[in-house]
Amino acid sequence: MVFKSEIKRAVKKAVKELYQIEVDPVLEHPAQDSYGDYSTNVAMVLARQVKTDPLEVARRLAEAINGYQLAILESIEAAPPGFVNFRLAKEALLGELNCINRKGERFGESVVGKGKTVLIDYSSPNVAKPFGIGHLRSTIVGQALYNLYSFAGYRTIGENFLGDWGTQFGKLIYALKTWGDEKELDASERPINILEDLYVRFQREAEKDSRLEEEGRFWFKKLEEGDKEARRIWKKLKNWSLAEFEKTYRLLGVKIDRTTGESVYADRASEVIADAGKKGIAVESEGALVIFFPEKEGLPPLILRKSDGATTYESRDLATIKARKEKFKPGLVLYEVGADQTLHFKQLFLAAQMLGYAKPGELVHVAHGLYRFAEGKMSTRLGRTIHLEDVLSEAVERARKLVECSLTGDSLSKKEVDEIARAVGIGAVKYNDLSQHYTSEVVFDWEKILNLQGNSAPYLQYTYARAVSVLEKARGEQRTANSEQLAVSRKPLAVSEAEAPLLRWLYRFPEIVEEAVKVNSPNLICNFLFELARRFNAFYAELPIIKAENEQTKRLRLAITAATGQTIKNGLTLLGISAPEKL
RNA sequence: GCCCCCAUAGCUCAGUGGACAGAGCAACUCCCUUCUAAGGAGUAGGCCGUAGGUUCGAAUCCUACUGGGGGUACCA
Numbered sequence: 080m081v082f083k084s085e086i087k088r089a090v091k092k093a094v095k096e097l098y099q100i101e102v103d104p105v106l107e108h109p110a111q112d113s114y115g116d117y118s119t120n121v122a123m124v125l126a127r128q129v130k131t132d133p134l135e136v137a138r139r140l141a142e143a144i145n146g147y148q149l150a151i152l153e154s155i156e157a158a159p160p161g162f163v164n165f166r167l168a169k170e171a172l173l174g175e176l177n178c179i180n181r182k183g184e185r186f187g188e189s190v191v192g193k194g195k196t197v198l199i200d201y202s203s204p205n206v207a208k209p210f211g212i213g214h215l216r217s218t219i220v221g222q223a224l225y226n227l228y229s230f231a232g233y234r235t236i237g238e239n240f241l242g243d244w245g246t247q248f249g250k251l252i253y254a255l256k257t258w259g260d261e262k263e264l265d266a267s268e269r270p271i272n273i274l275e276d277l278y279v280r281f282q283r284e285a286e287k288d289s290r291l292e293e294e295g296r297f298w299f300k301k302l303e304e305g306d307k308e309a310r311r312i313w314k315k316l317k318n319w320s321l322a323e324f325e326k327t328y329r330l331l332g333v334k335i336d337r338t339t340g341e342s343v344y345a346d347r348a349s350e351v352i353a354d355a356g357k358k359g360i361a362v363e364s365e366g367a368l369v370i371f372f373p374e375k376e377g378l379p380p381l382i383l384r385k386s387d388g389a390t391t392y393e394s395r396d397l398a399t400i401k402a403r404k405e406k407f408k409p410g411l412v413l414y415e416v417g418a419d420q421t422l423h424f425k426q427l428f429l430a431a432q433m434l435g436y437a438k439p440g441e442l443v444h445v446a447h448g449l450y451r452f453a454e455g456k457m458s459t460r461l462g463r464t465i466h467l468e469d470v471l472s473e474a475v476e477r478a479r480k481l482v483e484c485s486l487t488g489d490s491l492s493k494k495e496v497d498e499i500a501r502a503v504g505i506g507a508v509k510y511n512d513l514s515q516h517y518t519s520e521v522v523f524d525w526e527k528i529l530n531l532q533g534n535s536a537p538y539l540q541y542t543y544a545r546a547v548s549v550l551e552k553a554r555g556e557q558r559t560a561n562s563e564q565l566a567v568s569r570k571p572l573a574v575s576e577a578e579a580p581l582l583r584w585l586y587r588f589p590e591i592v593e594e595a596v597k598v599n600s601p602n603l604i605c606n607f608l609f610e611l612a613r614r615f616n617a618f619y620a621e622l623p624i625i626k627a628e629n630e631q632t633k634r635l636r637l638a639i640t641a642a643t644g645q646t647i648k649n650g651l652t653l654l655g656i657s658a659p660e661k662l
Numbered sequence: 663g664c665c666c667c668c669a670u671a672g673c674u675c676a677g678u679g680g681a682c683a684g685a686g687c688a689a690c691u692c693c694c695u696u697c698u699a700a701g702g703a704g705u706a707g708g709c710c711g712u713a714g715g716u717u718c719g720a721a722u723c724c725u726a727c728u729g730g731g732g733g734u735a736c737c738a
Contacts, residue, residue, distance in 0.1 A: 110681070120680060123718065133718070160718070162681070205738070245738055296736090341738085367736055377665065378734095385736045392738050421666065422733055448667085449732080487698060503700085514686095515675065518667075520731070526687085527674060532700055533686040534675085541700050549697050606676065609685080620693090620702040640697095662700075 093143040115164035123161040133161025192233030201415035205242035221415035223601035241340030249299025270319040347398035348390040418446040448520035475504035506536035514605040542612040546644030
């Protein structure tokens, strides 16, 4: 971070001196290490404006910046067709290495979010439906975003907004009363599975008999009116579900600040309707109360109140926006919700602006791609889902087999094996999700989701355990590896071809964290960590650490090992993946 | 019909304005008397869906087309 801003300043200054132009130069890392650590394209951008050949502009800039004698730079060169390439000095890289080891678990933190509040709405499963593989995405990505924003200095509020209100509950109440048996549900270990069956049955029967849809709406209306029987059943549905979700969150190691849901804000829907009335944007249409959008938006109307008088998802969501604003005053609200709800959020955000509840840009839909089967969409209604529980237990089982067969397996206690299997199995599932860009669809594939090697969480966990193991051995041997003694002299010694790639990668972590926050993409952290681990494993295979040629080299390599381990751990923590010390 | 998203190696995906397009899996060759082989080194595999355009420069931006997915007022 320090490097980047210092170089940027120098480029700015040089451009101003040479051409009297103010620029905000783009600095990037060249694709190839041989070009240096940073490069800028300003020369090419400026060339036309200053009527000079881009390479010539680059040469002049390089010369000017050379004149500043920045201590952090070893060389500044112009390269065709007009890049200016910067190579960091070894002293600077080694200084940064010490800095990383001093910062420890705080390495990567930033203050870009200082004084800002972000509310992240994620996970948000539906009551009375099992926690499917689809909700995993919202939970995992949402939690990673939560961690990232916190790490970047934001005041961060995570909210689990349950789908616990709406017509589907009318349907369920009807189904339970008609075909179900409350006693059986109370006695069941997994009442939620029975509820799922009831819901599926309702959908099937409703296809044959449209009268059932009316029954569903009828019971939801009763629920909204506070009918005793409807309320009693609804409460039971919710309790059965919450117990189930709790189990899942515990297994995933996810903790969300607050749990609310549509039912919590449902009674404030009337306020929204009143506000809309006052602003004159609510219109009666076909018996319902709706908001029409300007023609140019090309959006269907948003329904505030159904023709039978019941509230809708839309009005409840608007009420939620208003309530959250009063309570937390967030400058940013992220909705980590599937891409199938894109239109809904477009309408919602626009309506919120029309009602004066939010300004443009304050509400953001982080629309993740859906899980699907190779054959088609997953659907609870059609009973075509995969239960998260099955995926997780299968993943943990496969991990356990691997631990038991591994070299370290014999030396571990049963409890350790259990813990490692869990960390690895769950980590693999999470990473599979996080390492893809959030917008892309995920084709569900057992082999892939349970992949324990290559670009996966276990690869990173393994690399971390290796680093820890080396440090422990070094400590046992000579007590050299506590954090202060990891400090290396800034003026050594040759940094070899195997060590340099790590030094040239580690310092970038804070930049990656900032970028990941900026574009809401935890997968950038995955990409970074995978490359870091790759470089470390190559280094590890090529050079002895503890048995290095001399004391000075050994210190350097231990310091690199410590910094790599720490950075992997910090990154995995951001992703919500645990890093066991042994595996 | 209209709107939105997607198309990169056999498979799954990175890369979203820069310098010869990258990885993992699968295939093939090597490397454990040496710090954890869940590892490493290598070989092979691509007209970045098609056709135009913008730009000094395009997988990346624009337009059209093709193929896939999602959505399209009283489900959420």
